[in-house]
Amino acid sequence: MKLPASLAALLMLALVGLPTPADAASKERLVIGISQFPSTLHPSFDSMLAKSYVAGLARRPITAYDPDWNLTCLLCTGLPTYEDGTVTDETAEDGAPGMAVTYSLKPGMVWGDGTPITTADVAFAWRVGHDRETGFDAYELYRRIDRVEVHDDRRFTLHINKRTCDFQGLSDLNLLPAHIERPIFESGAPGDYRQRTAYQTDPTNPALWYGPYRVKDIVTGQRIVLERNPNWWGESPYFDEIVVRTIENTAALTANLRSGDIDMIAGELGIAIDQALAFEESFGEDFQILYNPGLFYEHLDVIQDHPALKERPVRQALIQAIDRQAISDRLFGGKQPVANSNVNPLDSVYYADLPKYAYDPEAAAAKLEEAGWTIGPDGVRTKNGERLSFTLMTTAGNKSREQVQQVLQAQWDAIGADVAIRNEPPRVFFEQTVSKRRFDGVALFAWLSAPESIPRTTLHSDQIPSEENSFIGQNYTGYANPEMDRILEGLETECAPETQARLWRELQTLYATDLPAIPLYFRANSYLLPKNLEGLTPTGHQFPSTLWVEEWRLAE
Structure with missing residues (x-):
């Protein structure tokens, strides 16, 4: 169908005004499209990939598998071993074979409000998760820990009532800011904690976050805006602000990428491989497209x-x-x-x-x-x-x-x-x-x-x-x-x-x-990225690429 001349002229003007993929992303703001919105931002409720992806920008687990599939410390100084004495066998409180596993937190870590991260946060997180009525997803982990022995602000020992082979990993014990969450938890029944937590009622409180970014603004079901965390102790992230936009219709995700409303589509939670292949055939020259099994x-x-x-x-x-x-x-x-x-x-x-x-x-x-x-x-x-x-x-x-x-x-x-x-x-x-x-x-x-x-x-x-x-x-x-x-x-x-x-x-x-x-x-996950984005490495497992967001940057 041929367009009337006036309509064609208007369409040309509209197209001229659209940002091109090359200039869409900037150091000031990176907009990421994903297909789901987290049901909660509390780290221990609802195991959703959407939450893990956002949390990777604003939190860190104690341990994680890196992009090379090696277990590594993110918040601890080293993985515990029998050889160095940080793991020992013992008898648990119920008389069963148990073990004592000792970790040391890295020095200099602070919450987003500047409060030091200490073993008090570890002990409090265990206390909340150990209460069955709280309903944490990883309750089995918290149940196995009979007690947390605090040695000082950085060193703690988990006394575990089961002798297991996978004792080094501690990704599911999610730190909670005791100075914020303790009074909330103690103010009511454990079964109601999910509704009362600051992650639900005050998610932009800087004290809840301790990653390279912290949550600045939320529009439920639509977007989460994250800003640089001025109290982040690690390598400074490149982007001033990251916006994670939720577009549940995956066809609309690619349309928003083409229009410049988003700069990239996350491989962990974006479009399926068939849509990525079709997109690459039509627009592949304008984007960097990765396929990761x-x-x-x-x-x-x-x-x-x-x-x-x-x-x-x-x-x-x-x-x-x-x-x-x-x-x-x-x-x-x-x-x-x-x-x-x-x-x-x-x-x-x-x-x-x-x-x-x-x-x-x-x-x-x-x-x-x-x-x-x-x-x-x-x-x-x-x-x-x-x-x-x-x-x-x-x-x-x-x-x-x-x-x-x-x-x-x-x-x-x-x-x-x-x-x-x-x-x-x-x-x-x-x-x-x-x-x-x-x-x-x-x-x-x-x-x-x-x-x-x-x-x-x-x-x-x-x-x-x-x-x-x-x-x-x-x-x-x-x-x-x-x-x-x-x-x-x-x-x-x-x-x-x-x-x-x-x-x-x-x-x-x-x-x-x-x-x-x-x-x-x-x-196989498909990542649709700006052509000049560097440093994003797909992991191929449950720990998302956002855990290493400080390595992302735009080529000069």
Whole structure:
């Protein structure tokens, strides 16, 4: 269609006024686009990648895996070892084999208001997390610590009631500013702390932050503005201000990048690989585009309370009915390999000979027939009066996941399953529906992990969230198998290399057989960056690139 001359002239004027990618980012302000908004900024509630990404700019964990996949200290002076005496075996308070692990905080660290970070903040954080009613995500860690022994302002010892193999890492013990949060915590019941914390009521308080940046302004659901932290003790960050904008519709994310309203799209939480490939084909010359495979596992959590889905043959039939290779090839250009378990082949503990499911809808239908699920007059299978009917949910606005949903719905319909699609905004989906086990069927989302990470919180039966346990744990499916519990506990405590290898084989074999979740594919993240941005290194694991934001800068 040809435009009228006057309209064409106006359009040309509008286009001239748009910033070009080359001049969009500046030292004064970098605007990052992500696809989800954090449900909370408190470090110990709601394990969301959106929160981790923002927190990487304004906080630091005590330990983390770096971009080279090495465990390193960010707030401590060195990892504890038996060799240097900072780790010793002892008998726990309950008489079980325990251990004492000593850390020293780096000198000179302060909160954003200038208050020194001390062992008092460590001890207070443990006190809050150790109270079961508080409902911290990593409650298992806090439960295992019987007490925190404070030696001075910088050195502390954790007395742990279980002798484990992964004692060096301490990323889940999130520091809390005792001078701010202690009076808040003590002013009411622990179960209400989540609503009363300053991270919820006063998130721009500088005292809550201690990274290169601190939170300056928040518009819920839209953006978080972070400014340089004048009390940051590390290398000075390059950008004066960083804005993290949430645009839940992933197609709109790329449109905002083209218009210059955002400068980059975060690889950790931006657009899927298919959208990135299409964007690169049209606009690749104007941007720096990186593709990074990693420990990101796209899967379907299958609720075990459902009368049909609780049956293992049904879950096995559902995975056989999905053409996962075609999904990878057609939607993601083959860049996201099919997942056969929850462990990525990039991880050193991956077991290649685990059970695998090829696409075979006829075998899937036969498996359902054998399990007593027969086709009814409306084409939906039934058994003992129950229909093979359930909901399929994911994060609204994620174009790629919505496309995958359509494929799943069609392929499951072909074997006699009645599937209804219902999606929610990410904040509602993760904070309410998933974490409180309110989905009635299957939930599509991603897990991410650190190398050799033991999946206790997602697979052990004592990690099933409920109202009785203040919704602690991330075993959202409700999966409970004593054999899996045994394997997980062995991985934590039996440290001989040959034993570890055997247990990892057993875990992946049992996972692929039981299918508490249906593995789809391992994600490759796509980073759409300004051409002149340097220093951003994708990590490929749960610790985001923002933890090293002080290394980012624009080339001269």
